[in-house]
Amino acid sequence: MERVRVGARRFAERHLTRRRALLVLVVAAFLLLYGRPLLSGLTSSTPAGPHSDSLHAALRHHDQALRDRDARLHTSTDRYVPYLANGHIALTYTSDSHFAIKEGRTLALPLFFHPIVQANVPDSEDATLTDYRSGIVYKYSCSPYGYDVTHSAYAHRAIPSLLVQQLRFSNPTSANIQLSLKIPRISEWSTAVKQTVRLHHGMAVHEYDVHTGMVETHQDDDLVIAVSVVSTLIQPTISLNPGTTITLNSFTVVQYGEPIPRSKYAEERDVIEKLALKDMERAIEIYVDKSSDLKTLHTGIWQQLWYTGFSISESLAVDALNGDNINATIYNVLSQVRTLEYEEGISVVRKADILRTLTYAEGCYEGHYTLQADNLWKPMENLIQINNVVGAWLLTLEKQGCHNLLKAGASGVMQAMVLSFGGLRFSNQHLEFKIHPSDLHRDFHFRRINYGNLTHVNISVVVQEDNKAALYVALDRSDKSYYACDGGCLDSPIQLGPSRKYFPVKLTDPITPVLYVTSDKQHMEDLQHAIHVKEVVLAPAHEHHVIALHRHGHSLGGLSTLFWVTICFIIVVFHLFLCRIIVTEYCDSPDKYRRLYSKP
Secondary structure: OHHHHHHHHHHHHHHOOHHHHHHHHHHHHHHHHHHHHHHHHHHHOOOOOOOHHHHHHHHHHHHHHHHOOOEEEEOOOOOEOOEEEOOOEEEEOOOOOOEEEEEOOEEEEEEOEEOOOEEOOOOOEEEEEEEOOOOEEEEEEEOOOOOEEEEEEEEOOOOOOEEEEEEEEEEOOOOOEEEEEEOOEEOOOOOOEEEEEEEEEOOEEEEEEEEEEEEEOOOOOOEEEEEEEEEEOOOOEEEEOOOEEEEEEEEEEEEEOOOEEHHHHHHHHHHHHHHHHHHHHHHHHHHHOOOOOHHHHHHHHHHHHOOOEEEEOOOOOOOOOOHHHHHHHHHHHHHOOOOHHHOOOOOHHHHHHHHHHHOOOEOOOOOOOHHHOHHHHOOEOOHHHHHHHHHHHHHHHHHHHHHHHHOOOHHHHHHHHHHHHOOEEEEOOEEEEOOOHHHOOOOEEEEEEEOOOOOEEEEEEEEOOOOOEEEEEEEEEOOOOOEEEEHHHOOOOEEOOOOOEEEEOEEEEOOOOOEEEEOOHHHHHHHHHHOOOOEEEEOOOOOHHHHHHHHHOOOOOOOOHHHHHHHHHHHHHHHHHHHHHHHHHHHOOHHHHHHHHOOO
């Protein structure tokens, strides 16, 4: 050991000069700063445990939706809780969540019936995901012993009183598995009276629990709401034989009326209970008839809601609003509003009125574009936060001229939200894009804005290589000729069609909309004389640091902040080393070097 220490010391004295020591220090710093992130990126792609492959396989068919921000994988630190609602009932997808029903603008009145059915899978690896396009929440539980459970749940769009849950148990092992289930229950609902009824499933007969009672409102102590809940009777345990797959379906129906005085509850109770049983029978009928599937009916409505939409380029700036949070907020707001035109039992006359309302958007949207309104993009980690944000959205849209669209239900709310994202406004025979050119520093795409009954307008904002924004407009479909002009409308109107037409972004004094769209060419030509501006120029390019902030997360360009810090560190060390050489050269005694290089 002594020889090793002596050898190391001699090696250092002979080979490790100051310059070499500095070089070793710089290399070590570089590896420490850049090697660790690289290694962590490589190790993070490795499966976390022996049974993680099963979970990865279960999530694989959601990959595209996750990349497109059309789905969200919830983590323990996520700011958005999994949420199930359809404008009539609501609940967060947690282990012991309860229903909420309508009171005021939102689904804010708690109903302490806990409907979630969950399997107790010991030592499982779990993942919960919300698919926004289909309006379904999935939970995957993979056991280290080889079996797994998939749970899907949704608040049905066509039958708004219905909550559907499906649990799929798969046991490919050779062992018998016995699992306990958490079954529906009530709490803090002292007025509820329980009974058990039998309903037919084709040739089979199944039992259902019926809970009927009153719920006090927050508005007045004397006002109550009659509520009836019908739910599938679930056994507390389930057995899985080797090599088998079992599917368990759970239906829960919640019916309730308007607030009434306590004295009228008795006569209202029977009416509400009959409506709940009727809805359950209808759900069973659709489920038994394979030609009309409950899930297909539900997901088809959600896909129609997303037909109109909005997308934005990804920003790396701190606290920037991106597509994942925008889609999560849209989903939660739409979940709190009913899709009236798609619901079962709606009359032809009522449906025609709703569709007519969707075509009349005059005055919507009047305020400044909502992407800058922080109160509308707050976290939604529980029912209270969800109701606060949704209430703020519905109030904002209503007071900013979109009250007619809101009457049409979720379809109208979607149109109003997309208009508000860009300050788009229907006003006096035209659609105007009223946004300041300085705010167009990210790519926007407004998809299928309804203009009348048979026309869809697509508007895109693209930040080009020279950092200037450009507008592109196309018609997804149309029933007549449409025209557009840019800021000030000084140029001749350009006829729109299915191919994108380019429009420069212009800055006017005073500020006017950057784009106008109308089907009346004469109206657009008259706008040239009705829009009084002193000056019209091409909007200047955005400053480089603004674009770099969104594209790279900082204003230094395409290289990371860590890189520039490292460069500054190397420059400082180099100059310190240079100063050291100069000081040594001038201050050390000449005899030192004469002795160092003289012959013995």
